Amino acid sequence: MGGMSTDELVSIALELAGMRRLPPDSEVYxxxxxxxxxLVALDVGTAELLLARSLGCDGVLAHHPAGGRAVLRFPEVLxxxxxxxxxxxxxxxAAKAALQxxxxxxxxxxxxxxxDQVPAVARILRLPFLNLHLPLDEIGRRIIVETIERYRARLERECTVQDVIEALQTLPEFAEAETRIMVPVGAxxxxxxxxxVVHGAGTNGGAAVAQAYFDHGIDTVIYLHLAPEEAERLRASQTGTxxxxxxxxGDRIGINRYLAEVERHGVEVVRIGI
Ligand SMILES: [Fe+2]
Ligand SMILES: [Fe+2]
Structure with a gap:
């Protein structure tokens, strides 16, 4: 009696994300x-697995792929x-060409x-271990889209980039973050x-994907992060923000929503760095 299985942890994520099955970047190891x-962390390596053991945790959840097929098949989710x-x-x-x-x-x-290094250690420790990547990012993407739309619907003038940032600051994850929301391209x-809102697609699409949006009438692209040289390329093209x-x-948005649900099922969550 009590507790949850790895399958149940997966089911909750899929339900919240509106997905039918586990995408290739997520796996029960x-x-x-x-x-x-x-124990929950963005990144889990052997150290976190051992830490789970010493903290008395009987399961480990990583957000990012931690090995196995989730790492090898990660490109598919792009x-x-x-x-x-x-x-x-x-x-x-044009979309396919931009991603290629x-x-x-x-x-x-x-x-x-x-x-196989990290999953192998979990097997030796007989420690239940999984990662949930795309489903939790999709949960986050939906929250971000809804937050912006709700804020924008109340504006009585044209929405600006600053308004989008203010809308996002209503989410505690951004209001309380050590990082600041930035506008590296545009103003x-x-x-x-x-x-x-380009989230829940493996990783950001770099300059090429952002440019494809700009070329098709989207003026504002939202990424969690963007490499400086990619930002430089986009600044040179002067087409969007x-x-x-x-x-x-950004990752915390979906993770927090999911973990709230896991906690409602009576599981104690030990967070490392999130
Ligand atoms: Fe993520
Ligand atoms: Fe991430």
Whole structure:
């Protein structure tokens, strides 16, 4: 009696995210039942697994892929970018072309992964262990979209980039974050008529994906983070605005919503760094 299984932890995430099955970047490495005390961290390595043991946790949840198929098949979830772009009116061929270089780089990079090290340690420790990436980011994406839409609906003038930032500051994860929401491309006083919240697609789409949005009438792209050289490329093109939310703060949106549900099921959550 009591506690949750790894399957139940997965089901709650899928339900909240409106997904039918676990996407390729999320995996149960060591299945388990009746987990009562769950260690949760953005990144889990062998140190966090041992820490879980010494803190008396009987299960571990990572957000980012921690090994196994979730690491090797991670590139597959990048195609979510194409769906998000097409939903916003980007032509499918242009959307696929914008993603292609990032996809190719990520596929090649996956060959370098020491993919079984961390799951192997969890197996030796017989410690139930899973990661939930895309589902929790999708939960977060929906909250971010709704927050902006609700705020914008109450404005009696045209929405600006600054208004979008103020809308996001109503979320405690951003209000209390150590990082500040940034505008590395464009400016805060520009209008934000068409906004793309680009989260829950593996990672940010870099300059090419943002440019595809700009080329198809979206003036404001929201990423959790963006490499400085990619921001530089977009600044040179002078076509739109990119808002960067901060990786940890942005990931916390979906994670917090999910963990609140897990706690409602009577599981004690031990957070590391989130
Ligand atoms: Fe995330
Ligand atoms: Fe992340």
């Amino acid at each position: 060591v299945p388990g039942e009746r987990i009562e005390r769950l 195609t979510r970018h194409v769906e998000l772009m097409v939903e916003q009116g980007v032509e499918p061929t 270089p990032l996809l190719a780089r990520t596929v090649l990079r996956a060959q370098a992964a020491n993919y 805060i006083d520009r209008p934000a008529r068409r906004i793309a 990119v808002i960067v939310l901060g990786h940890v703060a």
